[in-house]
Each structure stands twice: as C-alpha cells, then as structure tokens.
Amino acid sequence: MYELNEEQKMLQQTVRQLAKDKVEPRAMDIDASGEYPWDMFELLRDNDLLALCFPEELDGAGADLLTVCIAIEELAKVCTNTSLILGVCKLGSQPIMLAASDEQLKKYIPPLARGEKQCAFGLTEPGAGSDAAAMSSRAVKKDGVYIINGGKCFITNGGIADIYSVFAKTDDSAGVKGISAFIVEKDFPGFGIGKIEHKMGIRGSQTCELVFDDMEVPEENLLGKEGDGFKIAMQTLDRTRPSIGAQAVGIAAGALEYAAAYMKERVQFGGPIARLQGLQFMLADMAIQVEAARHLVYHSAHMIETVGREASAVSAMAKCFAADTAMKVTVDAVQILGGYGYMVEYPLERMMRDAKITQIYEGTNQVQRVVIARHLLA
C-alpha cells in the first residue's frame, strides 16, 4: 500500500499554493477564450512540474507516478486545462519512456523535461476509437525511411506539440502484431495539422486532427521493433490512466470544496443553507466518493510502479471510478448552488463540462469495464 512521503506532501502543498495563486485566477478566462494557455505551460515549466514525468539522468525530477498524480490532482482542483498540460506531457512521452533506445531517449526526453518542447499521443482515428487496432494509417519502409499515410483525430496538444508518439500499421496481415510505433517530429515532410475541434469542456486544450501525407519518418525513429506498437500503446494507457483518475479526483474535490463553502454563505429561510440536512447528506455522499476515488487512484499509481502490467485492471478501475465520481460530484455541486450553479460566473458548470471528458478519453469508461471484466474472467 502507498503512503505519501515527506517529499510528496511538500510537493502537494507547493502545487496547491501555486494553483490557488496563479492558476485559479486564469481558469475562467481560459475556458471562455478556448485558447491554449501558453502562460500556464510556462508556469508549469518554470516550477519544474513538467520535469516530474522524467528520470533525473534525462534532466527530469525522478518522481514516481503517484507524485505526478498528486500534482495533476492539485491543478485540476482549480483548472482542468492546466492539469491536462501535465497529463499530456506524461501521455505523449510514455511510449518513448517505455520503448525507446538510449539514443532516442537522449535525443527526445531532455527537451521535454526542460519544457523546451511538448509532446502528444496519436492513436485514435476516425474509424478506430475504442477499437484502436482497426486503424488505417499505414507505414511502408523504403530506402531507410518509413512513408506513413493516413491520419489521426481528437489528438490532445495537436498543433501545439513538437514531438508525437504515432501508431501505424506496418503489416496488414498480422492483426495487433502488425502495428508499430514511431516518434514523429512536427517538421517531418508530409506531417500536417487538420481540423481543430470546438468542444464542450477542456476548451483551453487544443484537440485536432493529424494528417500524414507521404510523411517521411527516418527508420531510427521506430520505437522498439516493428509490431511492438499495440503493446506499447496499451502499456502506455495502463500507466497514464491513474493520472486521468487523478485529474478526475481533482475536479471532484474542487467542486466539493466550492459547494461546501457556498453552503455556509448562502442564506435562505433565515439561515445558511448549510444547516439543511438534505444538503448535508448530499455533501457527505460527495465527500465519501471523492475520498474513495482518491485512494483507488493513489493505490493504482503505486501498483503500476511496483507490479507493472498485472495492475492494468486496477488502473482501469481507478480511471473509471474516479471519472464517474467527478461526473456525479460536479452535477451535485451544481445542484447545491441552485440557479447560480448554472451560471458561467461560477466555476461549477465549467467543472461539470470538464468532468465529462474523463469518462471518455484514454479509453471510455465502458472500455475500462471491458478491461476489468476480461481480467476477472481470464
């Protein structure tokens, strides 16, 4: 079982303060403008938070996954968009951390750890969402270069990132073993950015299509061996789902805190609504769910670090339970504020919209249940 150590507790306090002072005041504007918050990226970089995702020998801070989760949770309490900057840093770089050669690691990781470059993860395609293996992007090797045709959709950080972990088929006849992973730089010939999406929530995170038109990827940018791609993608998601769980816990905890403070201030029928037992019970139920989700997320982060793939069902449970908690708790928090909860001047309707994505990306919550059931019935 995990227990937060002194370093983790200190980081939690530091990020909590940073989030209150610098991130919370920006959260509403980021959502309203729908523009990528470069200032928040710089804030995370300047406070060495991006470095948390990487080992010390590659210019990182050498933190474990639980520490990354704690930072994501604290940021998500006030601004999901900002927490996602750290989340996608983890997601986009994880395939490289898992499968790269020493040369690839030395070339690509230090600039990410120092916040000089950004990364993204390109798996989903229009015809291949939950069924990622149905992808139609194709990579053909010719004269030391892979020529990739096809594209990706819904890619977080698309157009913002410099480096992309991209998946494409190198062998049509080999099923999931015919998928390979590549490190793609945004300046490679044939790489393009397509449609930028307008979204319900996480509006400050850029989500877009990637277009591969005879894209030329040097053979030294293959990750692992040909055919390793699907395994790399699944192992990546096992390791990043706890961080989406942490994001969901953060959103839920932020909404709970706001609703509790509001109950003490809002006066109806001659006193604060906090004295109404009907609302007290709602608040208590919200708190029970947040606390349970937090423990499952921390536990899954610890297990992934210690037992690896065997923990993939727990990782799926954490993401699924925390995301469902974020959705339920934010809906209830809006209810506690009554009409004010529905207004954009208050943060709760934004938190409710942001919570929804945690049930969808990095595998929908239905897919998490498929993973869990498969594990139970194996």
Ligand SMILES: Cc1cc2nc3c(=O)[nH]c(=O)nc-3n(C[C@H](O)[C@H](O)[C@H](O)COP(=O)(O)OP(=O)(O)OC[C@H]3O[C@@H](n4cnc5c(N)ncnc54)[C@H](O)[C@@H]3O)c2cc1C
């Ligand atoms: C804002 C945003 C950001 C994203 N960022 C990224 C990113 O950075 N990189 C990336 O690669 N992808 C990204 N995605 C894609 C995301 O992971 C997919 O949207 C998700 O996996 C679902 O795929 P789909 O949208 O095609 O839905 P579908 O797979 O078409 O699913 C439709 C419905 O069917 C259900 N379903 C599917 N299969 C099953 C099953 N076996 N059993 C029960 N129900 C099932 C789903 O749960 C869903 O309710 C992002 C998506 C969004 C919306």
